Amino acid sequence: MGRGNVKLCVEGRIQIITGVYYIPNLMNNLLSIGQLQQKKLKIIFDDDKCRVYHKEKGLLMTSYMANNRMFPIKAKLVITEAACIQTSNVDSTEMWHKRYGHLSYGGLKLLNQKAMVKGLPELKEMDKVCPECAVGKQHRDAISKQSTWRATRRLELIHSDICGPSTPTSNSNRRYFITFIDDFSRKTWVFFLCEKAEAFETFKRFRLMVEKESNCVISCLRTDRGGEFNSNDFNEFCTMNGIRRQLTAAYTPQQNGVAERKNRTIMDMVRTMLCEAKIHKSFWPEAVRWTVYLLNRCPTVAVKDLTPEEAWSSIKPSVRHLKVFGCIAYVHIADANRKKLDDKSSKCVFLGVSEESKAYRLYNPSTKKIVISRDVIFAEDEVWNWNNTEKTTPIACETEENEAAKTPAEQPIEAADASQDLNDHCETETESSQEQSMEESPEVEKRRRERRPPKWTGDYVMIADLQNEKNLLKGESDLFRSEFVQNSASSVAIDPTTFEEAVKHKKW
Numbered sequence: 001m002g003r004g005n006v007k008l009c010v011e012g013r014i015q016i017i018t019g020v021y022y023i024p025n026l027m028n029n030l031l032s033i034g035q036l037q038q039k040k041l042k043i044i045f046d047d048d049k050c051r052v053y054h055k056e057k058g059l060l061m062t063s064y065m066a067n068n069r070m071f072p073i074k075a076k077l078v079i080t081e082a083a084c085i086q087t088s089n090v091d092s093t094e095m096w097h098k099r100y101g102h103l104s105y106g107g108l109k110l111l112n113q114k115a116m117v118k119g120l121p122e123l124k125e126m127d128k129v130c131p132e133c134a135v136g137k138q139h140r141d142a143i144s145k146q147s148t149w150r151a152t153r154r155l156e157l158i159h160s161d162i163c164g165p166s167t168p169t170s171n172s173n174r175r176y177f178i179t180f181i182d183d184f185s186r187k188t189w190v191f192f193l194c195e196k197a198e199a200f201e202t203f204k205r206f207r208l209m210v211e212k213e214s215n216c217v218i219s220c221l222r223t224d225r226g227g228e229f230n231s232n233d234f235n236e237f238c239t240m241n242g243i244r245r246q247l248t249a250a251y252t253p254q255q256n257g258v259a260e261r262k263n264r265t266i267m268d269m270v271r272t273m274l275c276e277a278k279i280h281k282s283f284w285p286e287a288v289r290w291t292v293y294l295l296n297r298c299p300t301v302a303v304k305d306l307t308p309e310e311a312w313s314s315i316k317p318s319v320r321h322l323k324v325f326g327c328i329a330y331v332h333i334a335d336a337n338r339k340k341l342d343d344k345s346s347k348c349v350f351l352g353v354s355e356e357s358k359a360y361r362l363y364n365p366s367t368k369k370i371v372i373s374r375d376v377i378f379a380e381d382e383v384w385n386w387n388n389t390e391k392t393t394p395i396a397c398e399t400e401e402n403e404a405a406k407t408p409a410e411q412p413i414e415a416a417d418a419s420q421d422l423n424d425h426c427e428t429e430t431e432s433s434q435e436q437s438m439e440e441s442p443e444v445e446k447r448r449r450e451r452r453p454p455k456w457t458g459d460y461v462m463i464a465d466l467q468n469e470k471n472l473l474k475g476e477s478d479l480f481r482s483e484f485v486q487n488s489a490s491s492v493a494i495d496p497t498t499f500e501e502a503v504k505h506k507k508w
Helices: 033-038 082-090 093-099 105-113 131-137 196-214 232-240 253-277 281-295 308-313 433-440 455-459 463-472 478-493 499-503
Strands: 002-010 013-022 042-046 049-054 058-064 158-163 176-182 188-193 220-223 244-247 327-332 345-353 360-364 369-373 376-383 397-401 426-428
Touching: 013 058, 033 042, 093 105, 158 196, 158 253, 176 196, 176 253, 176 281, 188 196, 188 281, 196 232, 220 253, 232 244, 253 281, 281 345, 281 360, 327 360, 327 369, 345 369, 345 376
Parallel strands: 158 220, 220 244, 369 397, 397 426
Antiparallel strands: 002 013, 042 049, 049 058, 158 176, 176 188, 327 345, 327 376, 345 360, 360 369
16 A cells, blocks of 8 residues: 555646555545545536536546446556656655755645645655654653542552752751652641651651551552662561552652652742741741641642542541731730739740640740740731841740640640641740749749738737637747737737726826
8 A cells, every 4th residue: 555646647638646545456546526625626516427627727627427326537547757756756755854954744744735835745754763863853751741540548659759958957957858648638748857868767657657547558659769768778668568669760750740749839838938927947847837737728639629638537627727827926824924014925926736736836036935825816917027036046946835725725726737746846845933933033942922811900909810820820939929929918908998997097
């Protein structure tokens, strides 16, 4: 089977028919009416005749209907001479491909079909690879943007990737964060690392946590070929626990696109929130933790009509407690931690929600401590003026837990689902009035409140009070006690009760 041009002598005129297929087993030669119309020819059927007209050349041929209702064309084939063979080689596709600077066959075909140029013949597709094009034009194959396979249950496939190093380091010297993404629900967990080598221990903690939470087991882990994921210990651990590994091809991060795109989304949101709140960049782990918490409550194309949190836990999350990251928050100070005239609240910066408590997570720039409290008033349209704060970045934050946070909240505040410990980069310290007294005076014991009688009792001497005083003074010197009682009794005895008794004494 082949394709080419045929010259026919019809009624003494030579006609060239292009694009003719050569089929050896075909009994009759067939001419397509549709292709004639596409070539701008006019066909008229009338009185058992078929006339073909050209708009410039006029009548080309006439055919009469036969008994089988076909219209045969009486024509004589014109044999092509040797010179035509040489012309065919000159007009070959390969030659025009080279003439056009190795233009693709699709481009040559388009030029011919749309008559965009003159003198370009109809060309057939090349049946061999151009070696010059392979050397000069080869590129990487496109990677499909949509996955051909999706997990059908939780933890069937976990995507993971490490992002970093981040500059500056966090207040606890963290430089990296690692994300784990469940393919089924697209829920994300984040952990913070000092070095990439901590990825193995972090994965073991993550596996233990999610498998106990979901009563499912991790079947497959998809990562890149980084050394932190390809160590002997990591591979042996996955083999012993039946976890199948999926590694990306070299220099092909697109094969781990879920984790790569998630890290990009996280960093975009982190930069935006830090810029808006004007918070020091060393607090980037707090922004990452809050971003992951929000993304687990955002829609995703991979999960239809569900947030990742609901797809994972089957519980529709509430967002009534969400606040603007970095906004001003006034935290209530418990009565035990302040004096009568002290302020009842301290001004802090909102960082997120606590993982262990139904409370908010805040930072006090004045004391450089992390505060966990549920008694908070927010000013979401205000941010902290860091220019008036001492320009020294704290090396380690301390966690200050408000006593009121231990009381159950009237409106529950959902705990954050980020997977880092509360004291990831802050040391826990609970402030109390005892610590305040130790700073103010060297006394160790806590002062007790002095109990005083009402002021109106100062105008009277009460017998019951005398008896109480005797009991309180018990154990002191007998002389002091006896003198005190005698004087008190005598003072009561000499008081006159009538006018006649008062006249007898000079005092009255």
